[in-house]
Amino acid sequence: MKHRIAIASIASLLALSCAGTALASAVVGPGVGAPSSQNTGPGAVFTQPESDLPEIPGRIDYFTETVSNPVVKVVEKYSYEQMEKDIQTLSSRYGSKMQTNVFGTTMDGRNLYEIILGNQNAQKHILIHAGIHAREYMTPLLVMKQLEYGLEFYEKGSYDGQPLSNLLDKVAIHYVPMVNPDGIGLSQFGISYIRSEELRQAVRQCYADDLALGRTQAAFEHYLLYWKANARGVDLNQNFPANWELVTSSSLPSYATYKGASALSEPESIALANLTSSRSWAATISYHSMGEVIYWDYEGNQQYQASKELVDLVAAQTGYRPAGSSGHGGYKDWTQIKENPIPGLTIETGNVPCPLPLSQYERIWYQNKMVWTAVAKYVMDH
Secondary structure (H helix, E strand, O other): OOOOOOOOOOOOOOOOOOOOOOOOOOOOOOOOOOOOEEEEEEOOOOOOEEEEHOOOOOOOOOOOOOOOOOOOOOOOOOOHHHHOOOOHHHHHHHHHHHEEEEEEEEOOOOOEEEEEEEOOOOOOEEEEEOOOOOOHHHHHHHHHHHHHHHHOOOOOOOOEEEEEHHHHHHHEEEEOOOHHHHHHHHHHHOOOHOOOOHHHHHHHHHHHHHHHHOOOOOOHHHHHHOOOOOOOOOOHHOOOOOOHHOOOOOOOOOOOOOOOOOOOOOOOHHHHHHHHOOEEEHHEEEEEEEEOOOEEEOOOOHHHHHHHHHHHHHHHHHHOOOEEEEOOOOOOHHHHHHHOOOOOOEEEEOOOOOOOOHHHHHHHHHOOOHHHHHHHHHHHHH
């Protein structure tokens, strides 16, 4: 196509506000509001009148069109198996615009995928990951949609005066859409999703211990809905060597808040750490839920200025509140203090408890759909 879709200059995005969108064949407009559809079942499509959506001052949408015949469908429980199918289909449709690598396996033997959008030999690279916490499984759907839109608008989109094709020639985006597929499947589908009998017994032991410790009173099936850890009961985002010994942790493996026997004790956290150490990254983005907050700082942060500039940009895109990190053991915190430190953000999507209902997706998509382009443009210019 000869025309290009214009995108606002970051310099004009000074007002912190929120936004919402419409999906599939619906009209896309700026702003945020409650979805007009009450159907929250799998495959629901939301539409919302543009007049209902408050505008963000100075912001012009870059995705003013939708993907025709989208591969990534918006569903309540976006599963690992569907993600695998979508990765294969996107690769067939878009060819050399993306590359897929397997960079590790989980406790239960599932592959961990890295998908590169853009020039693999670019001068600069950004790492975006999601789904490290099991019950936060709307974040893999979000980043898979970011990927699909990046692929679709690769040749016909622009950002701040830069064609997306030029931006993606200079800055490659590496997506890790699901760091914790075992835990996500456990939260979505229950104990039968886990293939290993040893791991199933570990999950049952977590429940017994959490009952005994007064950490839950829920029935087993309800308890699993709120599972946050990997299949061995370790919170992966408390398992990184960022003052790991100071992490406030449960005493035993659990559905949440157990930091593990040691830093980087789990195959998923080891794989992500190895991927992070495999190249020099210009920035990292970690997607979580919930709270509409962006954690950008940490004690000993060696990338303070760049992280501060990034949070200002992303806050303008999303309307989320910037905040420092008070805990320990997190991925973003480790990347900011390690040797060869990396500027980074942890973005908390959603404003109701997890697992997020499908009715939250509209709001989250419109708030976050341009985050990767804003970060890529910043990286290209610095």
